[in-house]
Amino acid sequence: MPHSITKDEVLKYHEGGKIGIAITKPCDSARDLSMAYTPGVAEPCLAIEKDPALAYRYTNKANLVAVITNGTAVLGLGDIGPWASKPVMEGKSVLFKKFANVDAFDIEIDEKDPQKLIAICKALEPTFGGINLEDIKAPECFEIEEKLKKITNIPVMHDDQHGTAIITSAGLMNALELTGKDISKMKIVVIGAGAAGIACAKMYRQLGAEEIVMLDSKGVIHSGRDDLNPYKAEFALDTTDRTLEDAMRGADMVLGLSRAGLVTKEMVASMAPDPIIFALANPVPEILPEVVAEVRDDAMMGTGRSDYPNQVNNVLGFPFIFRGALDVRATAITEGMKMAAAKALADLAKEPVPQYVKDAYGGEELAFGPDYLIPKPFDKRVLLWESAAVARAAVEEGVAQVESFDYCKYRTKLAADIGLILADPCE
Ligand SMILES: NC(=O)C1=CN([C@@H]2O[C@H](COP(=O)(O)OP(=O)(O)OC[C@H]3O[C@@H](n4cnc5c(N)ncnc54)[C@H](OP(=O)(O)O)[C@@H]3O)[C@@H](O)[C@H]2O)C=CC1
Ligand SMILES: CC(=O)C(=O)O
Ligand SMILES: [Mg+2]
Numbered sequence: 001m002p003h004s005i006t007k008d009e010v011l012k013y014h015e016g017g018k019i020g021i022a023i024t025k026p027c028d029s030a031r032d033l034s035m036a037y038t039p040g041v042a043e044p045c046l047a048i049e050k051d052p053a054l055a056y057r058y059t060n061k062a063n064l065v066a067v068i069t070n071g072t073a074v075l076g077l078g079d080i081g082p083w084a085s086k087p088v089m090e091g092k093s094v095l096f097k098k099f100a101n102v103d104a105f106d107i108e109i110d111e112k113d114p115q116k117l118i119a120i121c122k123a124l125e126p127t128f129g130g131i132n133l134e135d136i137k138a139p140e141c142f143e144i145e146e147k148l149k150k151i152t153n154i155p156v157m158h159d160d161q162h163g164t165a166i167i168t169s170a171g172l173m174n175a176l177e178l179t180g181k182d183i184s185k186m187k188i189v190v191i192g193a194g195a196a197g198i199a200c201a202k203m204y205r206q207l208g209a210e211e212i213v214m215l216d217s218k219g220v221i222h223s224g225r226d227d228l229n230p231y232k233a234e235f236a237l238d239t240t241d242r243t244l245e246d247a248m249r250g251a252d253m254v255l256g257l258s259r260a261g262l263v264t265k266e267m268v269a270s271m272a273p274d275p276i277i278f279a280l281a282n283p284v285p286e287i288l289p290e291v292v293a294e295v296r297d298d299a300m301m302g303t304g305r306s307d308y309p310n311q312v313n314n315v316l317g318f319p320f321i322f323r324g325a326l327d328v329r330a331t332a333i334t335e336g337m338k339m340a341a342a343k344a345l346a347d348l349a350k351e352p353v354p355q356y357v358k359d360a361y362g363g364e365e366l367a368f369g370p371d372y373l374i375p376k377p378f379d380k381r382v383l384l385w386e387s388a389a390v391a392r393a394a395v396e397e398g399v400a401q402v403e404s405f406d407y408c409k410y411r412t413k414l415a416a417d418i419g420l421i422l423a424d425p426c427e
Contacts, residue, residue, distance in 0.1 A: 018090045019097065019106075024060075055126065056329065065104045065130045065322050067092045068121055070111055073137035073160070073194065076259055076281040082108035085135060092134055092159070092318070100319035100383055101417070102326065104132070114140045118147050125152050129326050132318055133158040138194035139229045149332060155325045157333045161199030163314030163321070166338050167374065168255060168278055169203050170345035171312050174373045175300045179274040181252055183208045187272070189251045190214045191244065191286060192258035193221055193232045200255055201235055206339070213237060213247045215258075220247055245270075252276065256286030263287035269295045278312050280304040300370045309371040316345060316374060320382055324390030327410065328400035333390075340393035344385040348375045380418035388414055 026032045034040050044058035056062040071085035089106030096104035107124070111117050121131055121144070131154065133145055145158040157163070176183055188209055190197045193216040201212050214221045214235040220243065221228060223236045241247045248254060248267040253276040256263060263279060263286040271277075277292055277299050279285035285303045292299050302310035321341055325333055353366040353376075360378040375382050388411045394400045408426040415422045 014087055018087075019093050056129070060103060061127065061129050062329070063101075063103050063326060064128050065096060065102055065132050065326075066121075066124055066128045067096070067104050067106045067132045067134055068109065068124075069107075069134045070109050070117060070136055072112060072135070072140070074135045075283060079137065082110050089134060092132065095315050095377075096132075096319045096322065098319075099315070099377060100323035100387065102319060102322050112140075114144050114147075117144055118151075121148050121156070122151055125154060128154060129329075130154050130322050131156040132322065133160075135160060136195070138198065139231050141195045142198075142231055153331050155322065155330050155333045157318070157321065158195060158199075159314050159318045160195040162333065162338055163317035164196040164257065164280070165199040165203035166317045166321070166342045167312055167314055167345065168200050168280070169207060169339075169342040170316075170349070171278060171302055171310065171373045172204065172207065172253070172276065173342065173346040174349055174368070175253075175276045178300065178370060178373075179276070181274065181276075184210050186211065186252035187250060188212045189244075189247045189254040190235075191254065191256045191262060192216070192281075193235070194257065196257035196280070197255070198231050198235070200257065203338070203342070206335070211237075213239060213241055213251070215244055215247060217258075219243055254278070254286075256280055258286060260284035261286065265291055265295045268292050268299070271296075271299075274298050274300070276300045278302040278310075280312055282313075300373065302373065310373050311376070312374065313377075315377045316382060316386075317341060320386035321390050323383065324387035325394060327387070328391045328394045328402050328405055330391075330394040330399045331401060332399045334393070334397045334399055336397045337390045337393040337399075340389040341386050344389035345374055345382070348379070348381060348385045349373060351381070353379065354381075381420075383418055384411060384414045384420065 025036060027036050048054045048058060067089045069085050069089055071082035072079045074080050074085045074088055086108050089108060093104035093106050096102040109120055136144060141158055145156060148156040188204060190201050190212055193214050197214060201214060204212060212235060220241045221232050221236050223238045228236060245267055249270045250272050252272045256279040258281055260281055279287050282304045289301045289308050292301050302312035304313045305311060350368045357376050357379045358364055358366050366372050391410055392407050395405045412422060412425040
């Protein structure tokens, strides 16, 4: 059931913002001040001038991510601008810290021109160990990310694209296992041909999907349309489906990454048996679980929200992906790293759930099944499973910059960070 929170409570919670800055070294005496600031600070400066890689050793760069937006596609609220986007970006920084101990600065930029935004992000490279692009609208987001990946030497990831693709893929893999559906024979409807929709559809193709019907605000993306950008055109189908109602008929899965309330009961009723329904628009999904339940008892349902079962949300991605990437000083986040993250999440969902996780969800019984397709963000083991998988994949894909990487030792360290001792750290 949804949590009951009032507008006043939420606004009160946000007074003064949600995150601050902590000092990590002693700074209580004149001697400390000479170390932290002048004259002592000149030593690391000169060392880094000689060898820029030492910035990873003598500054916080190695554990610092920029959460960058221009506020053009904030949640499902649309182009509300950089000022109004700040609570979301602060929230992302909170999640980076809370779930993966990654320090993150939210940076809201008053700039819509992709070329200028690219230049600004590139200019920030000396400060950060990674860049998490957030809530930048399509199609500009594709060009911005693609260019930044080429011109920077730090991992850059557009969370709405790849975080979402990874988490929904994990949920989909497990839904396939539970329903026995064959992805290559499924009709998959993707509502939204923006950042998230396009990236998810690409990853589903990697998983074997063949029939993906995608829709934008003008309807089904079909081969007769002449108003498609190249990213949408890649998904243009030769189909007679024109509306969402047409597309949903007989569909095995619908993935909503668009706007609130677009899916009706009638559409859900027209889907194939055992439908997979991920209605992920935030904060209000394309259809609510209780409405689906009125017409189907065989649906597997997920939303992006914290107050329903199956929270299919990129919170399960970005903190852990960057943790793994930063720890091996990866220069990029590759396809192999993304797939490793999705598989790790899917696998973890099949493990018994610790009591503290159940307690965080009101004592609810949580076990692999239709209402528990993916792990919960408060499950500390996500760090262990996902970050270790991402770091290992980075090494295997040749983008890690550490001199050596010992998977078993890394898992032991991550386990210690969450208070676990592993029987088999190499598992
Ligand atoms: N749960 C999660 O983890 C995540 C959820 N989301 C949610 O997904 C949604 C989209 O985000 P994002 O991809 O970043 O945004 P974008 O602005 O990049 O894309 C939005 C897409 O929705 C389409 N759209 C708008 N209205 C309709 C409609 N009536 N019918 C069909 N499509 C429509 C737009 O069409 P057009 O191209 O014609 O404008 C566009 O393609 C948001 O609600 C966001 O909160 C996003 C990321 C993660
Ligand atoms: C979850 C998220 O990133 C979004 O809705 O945009
Ligand atoms: Mg987002």
